[in-house]
Amino acid sequence: MKRLKDRLAKLVSPGEGYGETVAVAPTKTLRQVARLFWPDAKPYRKWIPILLGLVAMGAAIQTVEIWAFKLLVDNVLVPADIDALWWIAAGYVVLTLAGAAAAYGEDYVGTWVGERFLLALRLRLLNHVQGLSIDVFDRHRVGDLVTRISSDVQQIETLVLSGVTSGLSSILRILFFGGALFILEWRLALVTLVVAPAFWLVARHFSRLVKRASREKRRRVGSLSSLAEETFSNAALIQTTGAGAAVSARFRRQNEGVVEAELASARIHGLFRPLIDLIELTGVITVLALGTLALAAGSLTLGGMLVFIAYLTQLYNPIRQLGSLANTFFRALAGAERVIELLDEQPKIVERDDAKSLHKARGSITLEEVSFAYPESKSNAIDNLTLEVEPGEVVAVVGPSGAGKSSLARLVTRLYDPDSGTVAIDGHDLRDIQFKSLRKNVSVLLQEAPLLHGTVADNISFGRPDATREQVELAATIAGAMPFVRELPNGIDSDVGERGRSLSGGQRQRIAIARALLADPPILLLDEPTTGLDAEASEHLIAPLRDLMQERTTLMVTHDLAIAREADRIVVLDRGRMVGLGTHDELLEANDLYARLWALRDSETPDLQVAA
Numbered sequence: 078m079k080r081l082k083d084r085l086a087k088l089v090s091p092g093e094g095y096g097e098t099v100a101v102a103p104t105k106t107l108r109q110v111a112r113l114f115w116p117d118a119k120p121y122r123k124w125i126p127i128l129l130g131l132v133a134m135g136a137a138i139q140t141v142e143i144w145a146f147k148l149l150v151d152n153v154l155v156p157a158d159i160d161a162l163w164w165i166a167a168g169y170v171v172l173t174l175a176g177a178a179a180a181y182g183e184d185y186v187g188t189w190v191g192e193r194f195l196l197a198l199r200l201r202l203l204n205h206v207q208g209l210s211i212d213v214f215d216r217h218r219v220g221d222l223v224t225r226i227s228s229d230v231q232q233i234e235t236l237v238l239s240g241v242t243s244g245l246s247s248i249l250r251i252l253f254f255g256g257a258l259f260i261l262e263w264r265l266a267l268v269t270l271v272v273a274p275a276f277w278l279v280a281r282h283f284s285r286l287v288k289r290a291s292r293e294k295r296r297r298v299g300s301l302s303s304l305a306e307e308t309f310s311n312a313a314l315i316q317t318t319g320a321g322a323a324v325s326a327r328f329r330r331q332n333e334g335v336v337e338a339e340l341a342s343a344r345i346h347g348l349f350r351p352l353i354d355l356i357e358l359t360g361v362i363t364v365l366a367l368g369t370l371a372l373a374a375g376s377l378t379l380g381g382m383l384v385f386i387a388y389l390t391q392l393y394n395p396i397r398q399l400g401s402l403a404n405t406f407f408r409a410l411a412g413a414e415r416v417i418e419l420l421d422e423q424p425k426i427v428e429r430d431d432a433k434s435l436h437k438a439r440g441s442i443t444l445e446e447v448s449f450a451y452p453e454s455k456s457n458a459i460d461n462l463t464l465e466v467e468p469g470e471v472v473a474v475v476g477p478s479g480a481g482k483s484s485l486a487r488l489v490t491r492l493y494d495p496d497s498g499t500v501a502i503d504g505h506d507l508r509d510i511q512f513k514s515l516r517k518n519v520s521v522l523l524q525e526a527p528l529l530h531g532t533v534a535d536n537i538s539f540g541r542p543d544a545t546r547e548q549v550e551l552a553a554t555i556a557g558a559m560p561f562v563r564e565l566p567n568g569i570d571s572d573v574g575e576r577g578r579s580l581s582g583g584q585r586q587r588i589a590i591a592r593a594l595l596a597d598p599p600i601l602l603l604d605e606p607t608t609g610l611d612a613e614a615s616e617h618l619i620a621p622l623r624d625l626m627q628e629r630t631t632l633m634v635t636h637d638l639a640i641a642r643e644a645d646r647i648v649v650l651d652r653g654r655m656v657g658l659g660t661h662d663e664l665l666e667a668n669d670l671y672a673r674l675w676a677l678r679d680s681e682t683p684d685l686q687v688a689a
Contacts, residue, residue, distance in 0.1 A: 105410065105413065105414050105417060107236065107406055107410060110233070110236055110237075110410060110413045110414075110417070111236060111237060113417065114198065114233050114236070114237050114413075115237060117194060117197055117198050117201065117237075118190075118194050118237055118238060120193075120197070121190045121193055121194055124186055124189070124190050125190070127186060128183065128186045128187055128190065128242060129242070129245060131179050131182045131183040131186065132183055132242060132245060132246045132249060133249050134175075134179040135176060135179040135180055135183060135246070136246065136249040136250045136253050137253060138172055138175055138176040138179060139176065139250065139253075139391070140250075140253040140254060140257055141172060142169070142172050142173075142176070143254075143257070143384055143387050143388055143391065144257060144384060145165060145168055145169060145172065146380070146383065146384050146387065147261075147378075147380040147381055147383070147384040148161075148165055148380070149162075149165050149380070150378075150379055150380030150383055150384075151378050151379070151380035151381070152165070152380075153165065154380075155378075155379060155380070187238075187239060187242055190238060191234050191238050191239050194234055194237070194238055195230060195231065195234050198230050198233060198234070199226055199227075199230050202225070202226050202230060202416060202419065202420065203226060205419070205420055205422075206222065206226070206419065208424055209422055209423075209424045210424050210425040210426050210492070210493075211487070211492045211493075212425070212452070213422055217419075218307070219307075220301075220304065220305060220307065222419070224415075225415050225416055225419055228412065229412035229413070229415045229416050230412075230416055231412070232408070232409035232410070232411070232412030232413050232416075233409070233412070233413045233416060235405065235406070235409040236406060236409045236410065236413055240402060240405060240406055240409065243398070243402055244399065244402050246395075247395035247396075247398045247399045247402065248395070248399070250391070250392075250394075250395040251392060251395050251396060251399075254388045254391050254392040254395075255269075255392060257384075257388050258385060258388050258389065258392065261377070261381050261384065261385050261388070262368075262371060262376065262377050262381070262385060264371075265364060265367055265368060265371060265377075265385065268363060268364060268367060269360055269364060269389055269392065297331075297334045297335045297338045301328075301331050301332060301334075301335050304327065304328055304331050305328070308324055308328065353397055360389070360393065361386070361389060361390065361393075364385070364386065364389055365386070368382050368385060368386070369382075425493075425494075426491060426492070426493065426494055428511060428512050429508060429509065431509075432508075432509055432510060432511045432512075433505065433509055433510060433511065433514075434510075434511050434513075434514045435502065435503070435505060435510050435511070435514040435515065435518055436514075437518070437599060438502055438503050438518040438599045438600060439468045439503050439599065440468035440469060440502075440503070440599040440600050440629065440630030441465070441466065441467060441468050441502065441503050441504070441630065442464075442465070442466040442489060442500075442501070442502060442600065442630060442632060443464070443465050443466075443499070443500070443501040443502075443504070444462050444463060444464045444465075444485075444488070444489075444498065444499070444500050444501075445463055445498055445499045445501070446461055446462075446463055446497065446498040446499075447459055447461070447462045447463070447488065447495045447497070447498035447499070447500060448460055448461055448462070448495060448496050448497045448498055448653075449484060449488060449493060449494075449495045449496050450496060451484075456652075456653075457496075457653045458481045458484035458653050459481050459484050459485060459488065459495070459653045460481075460652070460653035460654045461498075461654065462481075462485070462498075462650075462653070462654065462655055463655075464648060464655065464658075466630055466632060467630070468599075468630050469628055469629065469630055470630060470631075470645050470646070471626050471630075471631040471633065471643065471644045471645045471646075472631070472632055472633065472644055472645065472646050472647070472648060473633045473634075473635055473640070473641035473643075473644035473646075473647045473648065474486075474632065474633065474634045474635070474647075474648045474650060475635060475636065475638060475641050475647060475648070475649055475650070475671070475674065476649055476650035476651055476670075476674075477651065477670075477674070479652070480650040480651050480652065480653070481650050481652070481653040481654075482634045482635075482650055483604065483634060484653070485632075485634065485650070486521075486602055486604050486632070486634045488500050489519070489602060489632060490515075490519060490521055490602060491507045491508075491512075491515060494507075494508060502515075502518065502519070502600065517598070518598055518599055518600055519598055519600045519601075519602060520540070520593045520596045520598035520600070520601055520602070521601075521602045521604060522586075522589055522590065522593050522601065522602070522603045522604065522606055522625075523589070523604050527576065527577075527589075528573050528576060528577030528580070528585055528588060528589075529573075530572070530573070530574065530575050530576070531572065531573065532567075532569070532570045532571060532572055532573070533553070533558075533562055533565070533568075533569045533570070533571055533573060533588060534546070534549050534569045534570060536573060536577070536588055536592060537549050537552055537553055537569075537588060537591045537592050537595055538592075538595060539592055540592055540593075540595065540596040541595050541596055544595055548595060549569070549591075549595065550569065552591040552592070552594040552595040553569065553587075553588070553591045555591070555594055555621065555624050555625075556587045556588070556590040556591035556594055556621045556624070556625070557587055557590075557620065557621040558584070558587040558588055558590075558591050561580075561584055561587075573585075573588075586606060587621060590621050590622065590625050593625055594624070594625055598629065599629060599630060600629065600630045600631075600632075601625065601626060601629045601630070601631045601632070602631075602632050602633075602634070603622070603626075603631060603632070603633040603634065603635065604634050605634060605635055605636065605637075606622060606633070606635065606640065619640065619643065622640070622643070623643065626643075631644075637678075638661075638674060638675055638678050639678070641661065642661045644661075645660075646658060646659060646660060647659065647660065647661060647664055647671070649664060649668055649670055649671050651670055656668070656670055657670065657671055
């Protein structure tokens with residue numbers, strides 16, 4: 078046993094041995110978890126008494142069915158009286174039908190309540206995660222988040238509802254069967270109670286080991302899911318770089334962690350079951366010996382003896398289930414802890430209670446002495462930046478890698494708040510504007526042009542689900558998407574595939590432009606709109622981008638200076654500071670950094686071009 082504990086302690090050392098660092102979830106008690114999630118079951122609590130009534134009915138019917146066997150032996154088999162068989166058989170039919178109805182009701186109501194509870198809990202977790210700051214998705218891998226919102230949430234339902242129902246069912250059967258034992262032969266029934274504490278002590282000891290092994294297993298499975306998701310998402314990169322063997326080796330190492338966790342759990346259960354069987358066998362043999370003496374003394378009939386043994390074996394089964402249920406609870410607790418860890422995450426960017434709704438904005442953007450640094454960074458990503466963008470003006474933001482362009486975009490969209498200074502729209506500090514209102518007035522065209530798994534029409538109307546078919550098609554036409562959309566198998570109703578992989582990069586960008594056009598925001602932020610596109614595709618994208626930027630305040634983050642030339646003014650950033658502001662011609666003549674960037678753009682060596 079000590080060796081098993083030592084191996085388990087080594088196993089649960091987080092991040093050890095398999096090339097993956099796994100975060101340690103907080104340790105919670107069963108009471109804490111139940112108290113935390115019991116409010117989520119409030120809409121379904123009215124069904125719980127009905128469910129418990131069905132459980133009690135099933136246990137009572139099972140008790141009566143076993144007692145009827147005593148009547149069968151003592152009144153039919155022993156006296157060889159066939160006449161008594163018919164009314165006993167009729168009773169069995171009634172009990173069987175009633176038991177089937179109770180079992181059906183218990184399964185259906187239990188499933189309905191459990192699944193509705195799961196639905197509510199998953200929505201709660203999803204809404205919570207969506208409200209967290211963007212850095213949460215940098216710290217948690219996607220596959221691990223998916224595991225938590227799917228299988229780990231399932232464990233909470235076990236703790237709060239189905240597991241409790243199973244426990245109450247076992248307790249009721251113990252009470253019914255135990256009562257029947259005392260009615261049959263109270264002295265013999267007392268002997269059976271001696272075995273019960275042994276069940277409890279063994280279950281209590283092993284439950285601690287199960288809890289530790291299960292917690293580690295849930296963490297390992299979450300990490301494995303993350304690695305699988307990452308592998309499938311980057312299939313093209315892996316194949317083109319010939320890195321399949323390295324990825325397989327990494328996957329194997331992580332899988333070995335899961336295997337070791339499974340083996341630790343198997344060792345624990347492998348020891349637990351034989352011990353429980355041995356305790357149960359001891360109790361049955363003892364009762365058989367004493368029961369034989371009672372049968373010989375005439376204090377117990379043959380039917381009573383047979384039914385006593387039947388009740389005893391049935392009694393040990395719910396006692397065994399209660400012991401296993403403790404282990405099930407601790408396995409479920411490991412998954413619940415991972416959900417609680419995510420729920421404990423608090424958003425760094427929050428909406429103030431007195432935040433105001435901003436109606437149709439004029440479109441001015443003001444940054445006043447703004448400084449910002451990422452939590453883990455020692456230097457500012459944005460350093461004392463002051464900038465004013467007039468309504469309807471197009472301003473490009475350029476600079477070398479690490480200049481702070483993307484950081485500036487994140488501040489304007491309030492994915493982060495500045496450490497000092499103010500970012501404002503129409504003179505209103507972003508921190509004083511409601512999130513919903515801000516998102517309505519500011520649209521972002523991301524460099525990846527992310528698309529959802531759905532139709533072209535679904536993706537264009539993603540920000541405006543109430544848009545008409547004519548509005549969607551008009552937006553696609555202005556964005557220059559209709560020529561290639563018409564060639565798709567089902568036109569605008571064609572599926573774009575996972576993340577839009579059935580389309581080219583330029584096609585995805587045009588659909589993203591159509592989505593932004595349909596949203597019709599007064600302020601537009603373009604984040605590297607031509608990244609990943611060749612020169613020809615970038616050139617073809619300029620016309621729809623002009624249409625998109627028309628009569629809108631546009632802040633365009635880009636390393637493509639050909640696109641930047643379309644702007645009214647260009648901001649040059651370097652190490653978070655603004656080192657230049659003006660038109661393309663003005664900067665080319667007076668700003669050394671901008672002139673160097675332009676020269677690098679014209680270089681014939683592709684790898685000298687400046688990345689964003």
